[in-house]
Amino acid sequence: MCYHLSQGVQSDRLKERYRAKNFKEQDKIKPVYHASAFSFLPWPVITNHEPDTIQAMHWGLIPAWAKSQDDAQKLRTNTLNARIETIFEKPSFREAAHKKHCLVLATGFFEWQTVGAKKYPYYIHLKDEEIFSMAGIWETWTDKKSGETRETFSILTTEANPLMAQIHNSKQRMPVILSKETELNWLQKGFDETTINSFAKPFDENKMVAHTVSRFISEKYSNTPDVLKPYTYPEFMQTSLF
Template identity: 35%
Template sequence: MCGRFTLEASKELIASKLNVYMDELEPSYNIAPTQDILAIVGSTNGRRAGYLQWGLIPNWAKDTKIGSKMINARSETVDEKPAFTSLLARRRCLIVADSFYEWKRIANEKQPYRITVNNGDVFTFAGLWDRWESDGEEIVSCTILTTQPNNLMGEIHDRMPVILDERQREMWLDPTLEDKIMLKRLLTPYDSNKMDAYPVSKKVNNSKYNDSSLIQPITI
């Protein structure tokens, strides 16, 4: 799964890498579920960046609390689940990050690791979004797709988030592409040779901690 990640990159770097622009961007070293996260959506008028609530609330949901249970979606069955199947065809997004955390079980404890991509470069998770409305209230939310782990992640956890490269990003945001079989083919494990992982402080377990000390490597 993917339950925490970071985004400390500047808006200028994100603009140059992903061809999107935003007015404000606050660095975060411990992004947690239910928080607003930076996402990119595509349309016939181009792509745009904005903030979505992390934890998908389907448009048909009766209770917004369901969002806290839907921070991730399994790519293998995304075209089968009622909450996701229609979104795969028409409501896809990219979620911007520059690292994520995962927990490895060691003896009776779970040790957090920070995972980076392409030597710490900005990257994107594959995501889905939806709009929930009720009694004048509106929440636009999203979920991160997960897949089987690559060789690196398999040593840490049995799942990993779907990370899309530049070619895959273009296809994922293409509003004219609705072929679910073709879209699912994009949802594969990222190349482990382009990823790195190292242990970090257990302070990351608490979302109240949010500073650069969280991404510093530790010795275990």
């Protein structure tokens, strides 16, 4: 699945890349070199409702029908990712899948390869694109008790391409990565069981690159540029995959 992201550029660079006219709560978006989904950090997204605007949303989708704060907290830990193949079957995702698509902005992501009894972390990014988009869905939830409103999102996943199947060999999944040419299509189309299938294809492995990184990624203070640096494991010499 996809639980670890990197977004290592300043907000102005994001605005330039997506030609955004507006950037809501821009002060909340800082470079994040490693973020775990379970930290529920605000993350830059672009929604189908405001395709010319970047805004901050929290990872972990809370469906509109969640009854209480406790329900919301429990649900979001299980909605960090959504399998694109079954998205219309899941009550938590169904409404958003039909009506609320978004781009989740990133510069890379992390996955672990299992070799014997050990796991090796990899950093994965695109060869020719500093910033890219993952397909997401989003939702607005209002706490009836406090009146507080939250906007949250989930990242869609699909079957792994050969590169990601080699790295994420335990689950063989990967995020749905959109090319520049399909970003607007994701925001404007693909809102039913038929049209969404065109987005379920794994991204071209020849446009991706990956290398092993240090287990420093598992430390509490791993949100530094050092977390992205290639690291060679003596017992596991292959450190880059193309």
